[in-house]
Amino acid sequence: MESWKVNLISIWFGCFFTGLSISQIIPFLPLYVEQLGVTDQQALPLWSGLIFSVTFIISAIVSPLWGSLADSKGRKLMLLRAASGMGLVIFLQAFVNNVWQLFALRALMGLTSGYIPNAMALVAAQVPRERSTWALSTVSTGQICGVIMGPLMGGLVADWIGLRAVFLLTAGLLLVTFFVTLFLIKESNFLPAKKGEKLSGRAVLRSLNNPMLMFSLFFSTLVIQLCNGSVSPILTLFVRQLAPGVENIAFISGMIAAIPGIAALLSASGLGKVGDRIGAQRILIAAMVLTVVLFVAMSQVNNTWQLGTLRFLLGFADGAMMPAVQALLLRFSNDQVTGRLFGYNQSFMYLGNVAGPLIGSAVSAVGGFRWVFLATAVVVLINLIQLTVSWRYRKRQPI
CATH class of the missing domain: 1.20.1250.20 (MFS general substrate transporter like domains)
Structure with missing residues (x-):
């Protein structure tokens, strides 16, 4: 099988596990916030919204940095960074004792994000250009499938074992993503941008x-x-x-x-x-x-x-x-x-x-x-x- 096809299949599973991991936590964040001691009915939605949003806000700020590093260090390295970083931070979220600790870890999670965009960039760089739309669409189905199944799996685990177990399961799935990326995804024909050749933001435009x-x-x-x-x-x-x-x-x-x-x-x-x-x-x-x-x-x-x-x-x-x-x-x-x-x-x-x-x-x-x-x-x-x-x-x- 051609190397880009092996990469496509491997990245599909990586995006599936990533989508599954992230989505199975989000629906239960308000319940977890309540479990951590925020019981006031006015404060609960506020804290839930802040904890939900801070991850995306931090991710929006740092994503260009990770994209720049991907051009110079390689996309596979960024995939490994995102999978391991998110896995560790989500693992720690299972052991928080108050809402401030959870907020801080969710902010830190934003710093570790970036698996799916770098996966898309790796696929885009390696598949034949005439098949790029099909390849990117195929990879997106992995994320979509994970997002659909995540809340169902998270709900079952939360009901049977408890809310904290959902974070441990999520960390385990991201560990699987890390090993899939490490052993199955190959980044061929990558030419890193040298320091002197690295373009500024204006030069990119x-x-x-x-x-x-x-x-x-x-x-x-x-x-x-x-x-x-x-x-x-x-x-x-x-x-x-x-x-x-x-x-x-x-x-x-x-x-x-x-x-x-x-x-x-x-x-x-x-x-x-x-x-x-x-x-x-x-x-x-x-x-x-x-x-x-x-x-x-x-x-x-x-x-x-x-x-x-x-x-x-x-x-x-x-x-x-x-x-x-x-x-x-x-x-x-x-x-x-x-x-x-x-x-x-x-x-x-x-x-x-x-x-x-x-x-x-x-x-x-x-x-x-x-x-x-x-x-x-x-x-x-x-x-x-x-x-x-x-x-x-x-x-x-x-x-």
Whole structure:
């Protein structure tokens, strides 16, 4: 088997274990915060939000640094750093005695992040360019699958053994990720950037054919994560509003929350092949148009079946957008700055993780639940217009 195919399979499992590890903790953080002594009903959501957000904020700040190191030291080394660092920090979270210790470790966890963007960069650098969209889409299914299964596994462990055991299991899975990376992933043909040749931030921008398009793609990454997170704070409440007499509201809400991930898992690889044939740009534009239409339609639903069906269709757009963005980043960059650009892109992804829930909560407080869907549609529409303009501007540039 060709080395890039072995890498692709190994990285898929690495991303799967990473997605599984991170997602199985997040749904139970408020319960863990409460267990650590924060019982006031006003302080509990505040602390939960701070502890959730600090990881992404720190990650957004340091991701360009890890991307720069990846260009000079190698992506595999960054994968090993992220897997071992996150594993150790999450292991320590099982033994905290107060909420301040947990907050500090979650901030430290942000410093150790970066497995998935470096995995994507390694795949992008080694697969044949004509198969890049398919390869990146395939890797993304590993993360998606892990994110879907994580809360289920974490819930079972928390119910059977306890909340602290979830952190120990997560650390164990990241240890598996470390060994998969160490023994199975090979980084061939890597030429490290020498100190004198390492580009500054301005030089990175000057090396690009169209910086405006690159910033538009970064913003697209933020918007994609914002779409996923904007409805999270209000989804259960909106489902209860649609079905006030239903007793198993938690189960229905959980299914409606998870169903886009299932659709994305089923469609990502196939849409990646289509993107390789017709172009990632066309796939991205079409998926964004579909996203705008679906969010507008979701604001008008009258029952949970309509909401679930529309969110299932949204999963097809989710499965197409992020791999298309990454394929376009690869296409319009060069090997000397690929790691740096993927690091910048990851920063925007983390910012989207923070901005989405904040916007959703603020809009619902002012205008109600249905306005959250409309506001999200407007943000996607703005990004769609921006992408179209920057793409046409690129076409007018001299080749």
